[in-house]
Amino acid sequence: MTKLAFYGIDAIHLKEREEVLPGRLIVIEGTDGVGRTTQLQLLRPWLESSGYAVVDTEMTRSVLAGPGLKQAKEGHTLGPITLNLFYATDFVDRFESQILPALRAGFIVLTDRYIYSLIARAVVRGADPQWIRSIYGLALKPDAIFYLKIGIEDLIPRVLQRGGFDYWESGMDMRLGADLFESFVNYQTRLLEQFNSMSESYGFQVIDASLPIELIAEQLKQRVLPLLPQG
């Protein structure tokens, strides 16, 4: 059962409607290239083979705002506040039309990133922290937040292996360095600082992302198991 607990104002009025959410909300957080997707791809079939119904969701996949947001990111007129709010629209659309219905129906919801990445990115882009937090205050507190923690030195080889530095993952909209690499290092360092500072206040369960994939997957399974409904 996911409790009706929020970080801020319950703007969707879930309490007023006395919603019952028999599902589980499980979040995997971590920066770009840290291996979240890989872990989710291992977690999902394991849960399904144990008989659980699973739904997954990730950023920019909302029906409403996903395509518009992707298109806006390809242009050159997207300002930081607009970017933040476009992501918030995408998040809330997924929250209301994917996450909540699945929780009501008793599904295990696996989300690749949640509000924490969105808050971290916004704050790094100069957003007022109180402002961005209050917007996402409507989000449910998850049943568990697994934070794949990595240092910048360990992140770089992974990103290289994956094919190099992406424009947005390098924060090139802010031009934090002379080239992609320099900007990547500066941007990701700032992001990691934000994640680390959120870790305690939001109750992240920290997992060392520099470990081998199989070991991380094993740790995740062990920690997910007690969260699952029996039977």
Add this chain to the structure above:
Amino acid sequence: METYGTHVYPGRLFVVEGVDGSGKSTQIALLRQWLISEGYAVFFSEWNSSPLVKKTTSKGKKKQLLTPTTFSLIHATDFADRTEHDIIPPLKAGAIVLADRYIYTAFARDVARNVDRRWVRELYRFAVKPTMAFYYRVPLEVSLNRILTGRTELKYYEAGMDLGLSNDPQESFKLFQERIVSEYEAMIDEFGLTVMDATLPIPEQQRRMRKLIRPYLQGVRRIRSSAKESAWAGLAREMRPSHSEIVGR
């Protein structure tokens, strides 16, 4: 990030608010013409007009994908784009920005849709506080009459059909507008809106608006001399040979 009330810019921001059919757009159009003729650099920005967000909003409306919360967020995104492009840069440059509808429209409509009052105010905290915000107050019968006569169809969200107040679009629209008006009334003191009597003749309303605005124009740089002054200057120029005539010789 600057927040509401903390921005300090050399320009001025005047906004008009009110329900559909209050005549606010007519008033701001007249004001715009006057300010231009007075020689000011004037920029105009309209509610729900960001080219970046347009497709998403119209898709949401057409396919009825919007909940009160996402309706609120997509309009805030649209407004953010206009703030970052059409409002802040001209204000920094010392221009006069006129806005037909502003954050108070969102506060009225979203709260009428049951979005939490405090949450939506936080959402718009990035907005620049206007120099003056005019609220065109009109009795509901008058605005409804202006809007509903000659209109065959009301759009789904426009009529507030998503609220389930009534199955009849006209009836739903009336109930929705009633809620919006009561939100506007409550915001007069909260945000210091300047109330205008929208039942007065159009020229009289405009005369009052200009009178209220004039003191705030002090110190705003003009990019041209006013139309009146340039008429005199033009006359003076005709009295003596022009620069091109001298060069031409």
